[in-house]
Structures are given as C-alpha cells and as structure tokens.
Amino acid sequence: MDDLGHALASGGAQVKMLGGGQPARIPAMNAVWEQRLAELTAEAGGLERALSVYDPPRGNPRFLAAIAGLFRDTFGWDIGPDHIAITPGGQTACFFLFNLLAGRMPDGERRQKILLPLIPEYIGYANQGIDGELFHAIPPLIEKTGPHEFKYRVDFDRLEITPDIAAICVSRPTNPTGNVLTDEELARLSALAHSHDIPLIIDNAYGAPFPGIIFEPAIPFWAPHAILTYSLSKIGLPGTRTGIVIGPPAIIRALGSLSAIVGLSNPTIGQQILLPLVESGEILRLSREVVRPFYQAKCERARQAAREAFGDDLDWLMHRSEGAIFLWLWFPGLPIRSHQLYERLKARGVFVIPGHYFFFGHDDAQWAHRHECIRVSYAVDEVTLRDGLRTIAEEIRAAGVSAVARPACS
Numbered sequence: 346m347d348d349l350g351h352a353l354a355s356g357g358a359q360v361k362m363l364g365g366g367q368p369a370r371i372p373a374m375n376a377v378w379e380q381r382l383a384e385l386t387a388e389a390g391g392l393e394r395a396l397s398v399y400d401p402p403r404g405n406p407r408f409l410a411a412i413a414g415l416f417r418d419t420f421g422w423d424i425g426p427d428h429i430a431i432t433p434g435g436q437t438a439c440f441f442l443f444n445l446l447a448g449r450m451p452d453g454e455r456r457q458k459i460l461l462p463l464i465p466e467y468i469g470y471a472n473q474g475i476d477g478e479l480f481h482a483i484p485p486l487i488e489k490t491g492p493h494e495f496k497y498r499v500d501f502d503r504l505e506i507t508p509d510i511a512a513i514c515v516s517r518p519t520n521p522t523g524n525v526l527t528d529e530e531l532a533r534l535s536a537l538a539h540s541h542d543i544p545l546i547i548d549n550a551y552g553a554p555f556p557g558i559i560f561e562p563a564i565p566f567w568a569p570h571a572i573l574t575y576s577l578s579k580i581g582l583p584g585t586r587t588g589i590v591i592g593p594p595a596i597i598r599a600l601g602s603l604s605a606i607v608g609l610s611n612p613t614i615g616q617q618i619l620l621p622l623v624e625s626g627e628i629l630r631l632s633r634e635v636v637r638p639f640y641q642a643k644c645e646r647a648r649q650a651a652r653e654a655f656g657d658d659l660d661w662l663m664h665r666s667e668g669a670i671f672l673w674l675w676f677p678g679l680p681i682r683s684h685q686l687y688e689r690l691k692a693r694g695v696f697v698i699p700g701h702y703f704f705f706g707h708d709d710a711q712w713a714h715r716h717e718c719i720r721v722s723y724a725v726d727e728v729t730l731r732d733g734l735r736t737i738a739e740e741i742r743a744a745g746v747s748a749v750a751r752p753a754c755s
C-alpha cells in the first residue's frame with residue numbers, strides 16, 4: 346500500500362496505476378452529487394444537517410429509517426431502524442465486526458476466528474485483528490469455465506465449523522476476483538451458520554442493490570442471523586466515508602457503542618447527500634441504470650484488452666467477471682512468484698497487486714496457485730489499462746510462461 350501511495354503521489358503520467366481500489370469517475374453520478382450539494386446549500390438547515398452537527402453514534406435517525414424502509418419495501422426483509430448502524434466506511438464496519446465477534450474473549454484465552462469459506466478474499470481484512478491472526482480460510486475449488494477463464498467455488502467438503510469459529514464472512518462480489526457466490530452457495534453458508542448459531546457476514550461493498558456492480562442475477566440475501574455491510578464508496582462517494590450495516594439489533598447496538606467510543610459520531614455528509622435518493626428509491630435506479638452498465642461495459646472492454654494482450658501463445662486465465670472492478674489473472678506454472686512479477690512491473694511503472702496477499706488465513710506455502718495470480722483494477726482509463734496489460738504480458742513472456750502443460754483445475 347505504501348508503494349501504491351508513493352507511486353500515486355510522485356509518479357506522474359508514466360505511472361500505470363492498476364493496483365488500487367479507486368472507483369471510476371462516472372460523470373452522471375458526479376452530476377447527481379453536484380445537484381445534491383446545491384440542494385443542501387439552498388435548503389433551510391441543509392448545510393447544518395450535513396456539516397454542523399454530531400449525529401447519534403448509530404447514525405442519523407431519518408437516514409436509518411430510510412435505509413430500513415428501502416430494504417423492507419423492496420425485498421420484504423423484516424427489519425426496522427434498530428437493525429441499521431452507520432460506520433465510517435465499510436472498512437471500519439468490518440474492523441468493528443471482526444473484533445467484536447472474534448479474537449481473545451473475556452475469559453482471556455479462547456481465540457475465536459472468522460471463517461472465510463473461500464479465499465482469495467479482500468486484502469483489507471487481513472490485518473484487522475487487534476489481537477493477532479483472526480482468520481481461518483478454506484481454499485476454493487477451481488473450475489474451468491471457458492477458454493482462458495475459470496471460477497472459484499466454495500469447497501463445502503472442506504468446510505468445518507469448529508467450536509472456535511465465531512462467524513462466517515464473504516464479500517459478494519468478491520474483491521479481488523469478481524466472483525459472485527451463487528444463491529445456492531449463500532443459502533448453504535447461511536444454513537451452516539444458523540445451525541451453529543453464528544452470524545453470516547456478507548460484505549456488499551460492490552453488491553446489490555447498491556452500488557450494484559454485479560453482472561450475474563444474484564438475489565440480495567438477508568436472514569435474521571446475517572450481518573450485511575454496504576458502502577457508499579463504489580457508487581462514487583468514497584470521500585464521505587459512509588458504511589451501512591444491517592444486522593441483529595444486539596450487534597447493531599454494539600456497533601453504535603463502538604462508534605461512540607472510537608469516534609463519538611459518524612460522518613454526516615454522505616447520509617445527507619443520499620437521504621432523498623434512499624427515501625425515493627432513486628438510488629436503486631441509479632445503481633441499475635447508471636453504475637452497473639458503466640462498469641459492465643468497462644469490464645467487457647477490459648477483458649477484451651486482456652485477451653488481445655495475452656493472446657493464445659501464453660498459458661493464462663482470468664477469473665470470470667461477475668462483479669466488482671478487477672481482473673484476477675492467473676498464470677499457471679509462473680516460474681517467478683507474483684511478488685517478483687510485481688517488482689518487475691513496478692520497475693516499469695506498472696502497479697498491480699500481487700495475488701498472495703489475498704490468500705491470508707491459510708498457510709499452505711506449497712500451494713503454487715497463491716503465487717501465480719495478480720489483481721488488476723479496470724476502473725482506470727482504457728489507455729492506461731491497455732498499456733499496463735501489454736507490459737504485464739511482456740514480463741510474463743520474459744519470465745518464461747508458455748502455452749504448455751496447464752495443470753488440471755480441481
């Protein structure tokens with residue numbers, strides 16, 4: 346992360362930043378934000394609500410009611426404002442939840458873990474435990490789904506809920522792969538969590554119904570034991586630091602206490618910008634008609650650019666793009682480790698994220714796959730992406746990857 350920050354700060358035009366998780370600028374969404382800011386400035390008390398008050402620690406009461414109403418009316422979920430808490434971004438929501446549920450318990454010794462039923466999983470979770478390693482992760486099944494394409498699936502045969510598991514967690518769509526757990530996989534995970542009386546955390550940072558960067562028909566999931574996290578970042582408001590958690594009232598009350606202790610109150614501006622869009626349901630239309638088509642078209646162009654850059658003479662695959670803003674590239678038999686590939690690319694001004702960082706919670710160092718993947722953001726402009734992909738292909742060729750002997754997917 347340090348490298349990426351320095352590269353952005355000092356790199357200039359020659360840096361190809363394919364590494365970060367910055368959302369794209371979507372002109373139609375920027376116009377909505379500009380209009381909302383103008384409305385807040387014009388309406389009586391608007392600026393005060395947006396900038397000049399401490400809201401209650403759990404969030405602005407009218408916003409909490411609007412969020413509960415949106416999900417209740419749209420999906421029939423049996424929730425009210427007591428099921429909702431605001432946090433300073435989805436990242437903080439995860440930090441609060443993981444450390445609330447897992448880690449060292451009040452009896453001093455027992456270390457509870459978060460089960461990740463499928464890795465690779467979001468790099469931002471990896472170091473969130475204030476009490477050391479928090480995760481127990483299960484490697485996926487790998488299914489070949491097309492020429493140069495594969496998909497990870499949950500390996501339910503390896504999934505065991507031992508007494509030290511405090512919760513199950515997935516991101517859907519998954520950062521870094523763009524995988525979307527199927528409705529069936531989610532239903533099985535939910536049943537498993539329910540039967541062991543533990544929560545199922547679903548991180549919807551890219552998910553449905555907002556921001557809706559999800560290209561497969563996937564039903565938004567809720568159950569009384571589910572904890573859902575949402576974010577305003579990928580719809581275009583990362584600077585407002587607004588996370589939304591839907592969960593059982595006892596967990597939500599604890600999140601409110603954590604917000605009070607850690608930060609008194611949460612950022613208000615994102616909630617005030619969004620409020621009328623949530624109350625009218627307009628946020629759903631914008632996600633469906635603006636954000637999703639924007640990213641889907643960009644994703645298709647990115648996949649085409651990857652096919653052109655890597656061609657057929659190289660042994661390479663990309664994960665099926667079912668959502669999120671990344672290409673997840675796999676070079677089976679890569680003679681160097683993804684970290685070395687990262688260093689070679691960095692020397693040429695191209696920044697990606699080496700894949701091994703996303704395989705935390707599972708310590709099989711012999712598993713070659715974890716060193717053969719990289720994450721590339723396609724939210725950047727297309728010239729940068731195409732140039733970057735061409736450079737990656739050159740380095741892959743220079744490293745000696747060829748079209749021979751692709752290992753069988755399991």
Ligand SMILES: Cc1ncc(COP(=O)(O)O)c(C=O)c1O
Nearest residue numbers: 366434435436516520550576578
């Ligand atoms: C899967 C996932 N969860 C959570 C976050 C955190 O987002 P934020 O804190 O901006 O809401 C991100 C950010 O990229 C993400 O990719």
